[in-house]
Amino acid sequence: QVQLVESGGGLVQAGESLRLSCSASPPSANIGSMAWHRQAPGKSREYIGSIHTDALTNYDDSVKGRVTISRDNAKNTMYLQIHSLRPEDSAVYYCRGLHHNRWVWGQGTQVIVSS
Numbered sequence: 001q002v003q004l005v006e007s008g009g010g011l012v013q014a015g016e017s018l019r020l021s022c023s024a025s026p027p028s029a030n031i032g033s034m035a036w037h038r039q040a041p042g043k044s045r046e047y048i049g050s051i052h053t054d055a056l057t058n059y060d061d062s063v064k065g066r067v068t069i070s071r072d073n074a075k076n077t078m079y080l081q082i083h084s085l086r087p088e089d090s091a092v093y094y095c096r097g098l099h100h101n102r103w104v105w106g107q108g109t110q111v112i113v114s115s
Contacts (some may be wrong), residue, residue: 002029002099009093011108017083022095022106024076031110032098034078038091045094051078085113096104 008020024031035050050057051069059067068081078095092108 002026002031002104004031004093004095004097004104006094006106006109009111011112011114012085014085014087014113014115016085017081018085018111020080020082020093020095020109020111022078022080022097024097027076029076029099030042031076031104034095034097036078036080037094037096038111039094040088040091043091046091048080063072082086082111085111087113087115089113 002020003025005025006020006022008018014016024107033050033052036048037045038048039045047060048063048067049057049069051057051071051072053103057069068084071078082089090108094108095106096103
């Protein structure tokens, strides 16, 4: 059973940067395109951006310029770097990855940004 595990969340101050990771388990799993989403309390899950195996990225306009998505195919890990964090960035951050034509979701990692 392939799983995706997010890590790197926590409590941060507004204005700081944070890097989240999304790792596949087992590490040898064949993961294609990957993406990040987030869900704030009382709101629907929203798309942040995605990255393909060739490192081509796509970002939602709402976060473009403040986030960077990258991946290390050797480690089967995707990263989300968020700069200039704001309280409204507080949410549970989820990753998803394409495995054998089926999307696999992680369990999420919580980010809380204090003002």
